[in-house]
Amino acid sequence: MQLTSLRLHRVSLPLVTPFETSFARQTEKHCYLVEASFDTESGPITGWGESVAMISPLYSDEYVDGGIAVTRDWMVPILFDVENLTAETVAWHLKPIIGHPMAKSALEMAVLEAQLKMRNQSFKEYVGGVVDSVPSGVSVGIQRSIPELLEAVGGYLDEGYARIKLKIKPGADLEPVAALRKEYGDDFLFQVDANAAYTLVDAAHLTKLDDYGLLLIEQPLGEADIRQHAELAKLMSTPMCLDESIVSAESAADAISLGAAAVINIKPGRVGGFLEAKRIHDLASAHGVAVWHGGMVETGLGRAANAALATLPGFSLPGDISGSKRFFHEDITEEIVQRDGAVEIPTGPGFGVTIDPGQLEKFRTETIDITR
Ligand code: OSB
Numbered sequence: 001m002q003l004t005s006l007r008l009h010r011v012s013l014p015l016v017t018p019f020e021t022s023f024a025r026q027t028e029k030h031c032y033l034v035e036a037s038f039d040t041e042s043g044p045i046t047g048w049g050e051s052v053a054m055i056s057p058l059y060s061d062e063y064v065d066g067g068i069a070v071t072r073d074w075m076v077p078i079l080f081d082v083e084n085l086t087a088e089t090v091a092w093h094l095k096p097i098i099g100h101p102m103a104k105s106a107l108e109m110a111v112l113e114a115q116l117k118m119r120n121q122s123f124k125e126y127v128g129g130v131v132d133s134v135p136s137g138v139s140v141g142i143q144r145s146i147p148e149l150l151e152a153v154g155g156y157l158d159e160g161y162a163r164i165k166l167k168i169k170p171g172a173d174l175e176p177v178a179a180l181r182k183e184y185g186d187d188f189l190f191q192v193d194a195n196a197a198y199t200l201v202d203a204a205h206l207t208k209l210d211d212y213g214l215l216l217i218e219q220p221l222g223e224a225d226i227r228q229h230a231e232l233a234k235l236m237s238t239p240m241c242l243d244e245s246i247v248s249a250e251s252a253a254d255a256i257s258l259g260a261a262a263v264i265n266i267k268p269g270r271v272g273g274f275l276e277a278k279r280i281h282d283l284a285s286a287h288g289v290a291v292w293h294g295g296m297v298e299t300g301l302g303r304a305a306n307a308a309l310a311t312l313p314g315f316s317l318p319g320d321i322s323g324s325k326r327f328f329h330e331d332i333t334e335e336i337v338q339r340d341g342a343v344e345i346p347t348g349p350g351f352g353v354t355i356d357p358g359q360l361e362k363f364r365t366e367t368i369d370i371t372r
């Protein structure tokens, strides 16, 4: 395959309800999609990718404008020069560019989608997935009040979601967790995510979460604090799960060997692509470390790809793979449906979903053409 041109689509989708984490309150989903055109032995083929970078650099150092700039000015010129481009070599070609895993991942995804379409193969088949549907969890933002929290979570439980993840931050942690256990009992699967909002100084406070039978606590400390997570893990009985700290297979290996991660949240964008994400899955499985598939409020495109990767056997916990309706009234692909606590994997070639041109037009705010 030879990359012939590439178009970036900046899109903005309104959220059904604001989504608040310890680092931001989001009312719209901003991202860019990659539409890559190739000359192949079977003629011209187009592949689509999605960047999970957020509008501001608050989850990680990446953000939409930075991703567009580094893609246009640095990454795509490298890929234009490759005669025989394959999904398996994108990360290698882009290795000289330091960082920007989300931008790299979006490009790899577009190349992979085109390659799979050329071979008429689904991503699930390519990656070696073993199930047709995956358990569907939901990530619940920090709410304005306890009654609003109970109502929101009650709604998701009624919809059948298999697991609740609650965002927490200092000042909004023990009370909402206790309120949910009191209202809905000890049996529903429940975990929390702090998005790096605490420090090791808060250890005594965080250990109080051990009373609530949580599946895990996700990323209580800073991205660079792998050793400190290992210290905290020794003090808590709630299993330690890392998100932001796992930026590559190497950091996953470090976290596992230091005892900082009993569980890993796998997000392809955060680690530079779906192929690196699979390596982390394999590494974790070999070490008996559970993994689950995270989310970044993806559109139907990224959501379908995530769900397909989550069919690998090591994904033993429900992921942040909710139905499209949890975030969007309208999506840019066909809807991903959550039913009876599960999401079915699209079966078509590539990621099995199609970008609807009318919907793309409706939610697109800018188009950037990159030519050789
Ligand atoms: O930490 O998992 C996170 C969304 C944006 C940035 C970071 C995170 C999240 C979520 C939402 O928790 C997960 C989803 O897409 O459902």
Ligand code: MG
Pocket: 193, 195, 218, 219, 243, 244, 265, 294
């Ligand atoms: Mg997280």
